[in-house]
Amino acid sequence: MRLIDDDKAQNGQIVSARHQLNGKGQRSRIWTATKDKSLSMSIIVEPNLPLSKMIVFNKAIAVAVVQAIHSFYPALRCAIKWPNDIIRDDKKAGGVLIENVIRGQQWAYSVIGIGINVFQEGPMADLPHAGSLFHEGSKPNDINDLMIELYATILKQITTFKEAEINMLYHTLLYKKAQLQLFKSDAIVWEALIEGVNEKGDLIVSKSDGSLLQLKHGEADWVWDTQ
Numbered sequence: 001m002r003l004i005d006d007d008k009a010q011n012g013q014i015v016s017a018r019h020q021l022n023g024k025g026q027r028s029r030i031w032t033a034t035k036d037k038s039l040s041m042s043i044i045v046e047p048n049l050p051l052s053k054m055i056v057f058n059k060a061i062a063v064a065v066v067q068a069i070h071s072f073y074p075a076l077r078c079a080i081k082w083p084n085d086i087i088r089d090d091k092k093a094g095g096v097l098i099e100n101v102i103r104g105q106q107w108a109y110s111v112i113g114i115g116i117n118v119f120q121e122g123p124m125a126d127l128p129h130a131g132s133l134f135h136e137g138s139k140p141n142d143i144n145d146l147m148i149e150l151y152a153t154i155l156k157q158i159t160t161f162k163e164a165e166i167n168m169l170y171h172t173l174l175y176k177k178a179q180l181q182l183f184k185s186d187a188i189v190w191e192a193l194i195e196g197v198n199e200k201g202d203l204i205v206s207k208s209d210g211s212l213l214q215l216k217h218g219e220a221d222w223v224w225d226t227q
Helices: 049-071 143-160 163-173
Strands: 015-016 020-026 030-033 040-043 078-079 085-088 092-103 106-117 180-185 190-196 204-208 213-215
Touching: 015 143, 049 085, 049 092, 049 106, 049 143, 049 163, 078 163, 085 190, 106 163, 163 190, 180 213
Parallel strands: none
Antiparallel strands: 015 040, 020 030, 040 106, 078 085, 085 092, 092 106, 180 190, 190 204, 204 213
């Protein structure tokens, strides 16, 4: 963001780090990246889109990240946990955080932050729901190669910007879609079926009584399977 504030940002500019201790995650959480084992990158883009397309833009980035991963690891079971966490075999392997700069009525910039665990092996005792792309029997690709693929795939996705295709792919990759999931709000744990994500970016779930809920990000906590 400093590059934008100083008017030094360029469309397509990329910033990366080999080691990150105080990265910004969703809802002000901290994202840490182990040195030379995780991918940490930000891409500055000028979306050239109306503000009404911001939710679809967010979906496009998440889809592009999974597509780039599958280009290197086609056998991995990866998905998008709403709104933009990257899941590999029921573990969070990464995430996307997008910060937008609006000037007047113009969508001037988006800073696309991406963090992915790549080389970590085995369970992470301090982060029981975290995982990585590494798996037995597969030699991980170089982080820089994955970064280049991510960059190219993201730019292609937002340049072509086929809205119907983006929405279709996002729902195809949506983690736990058409499955029951536990949520927690106001200290109460409840269960609902994940139906999809609407045009406002809300998660649509249905409860056992037939009622439909539209959950905004942060409105309810995801309850991870403890098994």
